[in-house]
Ligand code: G6P
């Protein structure tokens with residue numbers, strides 16, 4: 602049997618950091634004189650910090666000099682870091698640890714594939730760092746999801762063929778990136794939104810060990 606690798610997105614898959622990103626973006630929007638809603642925050646899932654700021658400024662119809670843009674990027678991240686400061690393992694999403702344990706017991710290589718530049722400190726805070734054989738984050742990539750770069754680097758680091766990798770993602774752009782990498786894509790969240798995924802689950806509590814086992818044995822993508 603050919604070896605299989607598993608790649609996890611971070612935000613929205615392992616931990617629910619979207620709420621902290623939202624608070625930090627909303628604070629900046631309010632300072633700049635406009636509202637930023639939770640619905641608008643949905644557009645930011647899986648999207649790089651730089652692109653998020655561009656979208657935010659479009660929403661508020663704010664024109665920025667390069668210097669202001671850079672300052673606001675830093676300001677948002679300082680606020681975000683303050684919000685995540687107190688994160689601990691109680692913020693791991695339900696059954697994520699069970700799935701990681703299952704894969705570890707079977708000696709399956711595991712990677713992180715995230716757009717976040719804060720991925721490593723977050724994994725440290727929630728005590729999950731030891732599960733990961735490779736961490737590919739916003740510091741390691743040049744092209745954002747839906748480009749497959751982040752997942753291809755992860756597969757390469759694990760020494761596993763791309764078409765033998767399985768990706769867990771909560772963002773449309775992430776599912777598209779996994780599909781573009783020719784990996785098995787598993788949507789975590791709303792199946793109507795993540796309708797391009799090969800499989801869909803609302804969360805990991807719905808994912809049985811038997812399903813995970815089937816991924817270890819299945820014929821992978823051509
Ligand atoms: C994840 C989140 C996005 C966030 C991006 C960059 O993909 O879903 O909302 O903008 O990471 O995160 P960072 O921690 O580098 O600002």
Ligand code: MG
Nearest residue numbers: 610612613771
């Ligand atoms: Mg995500």
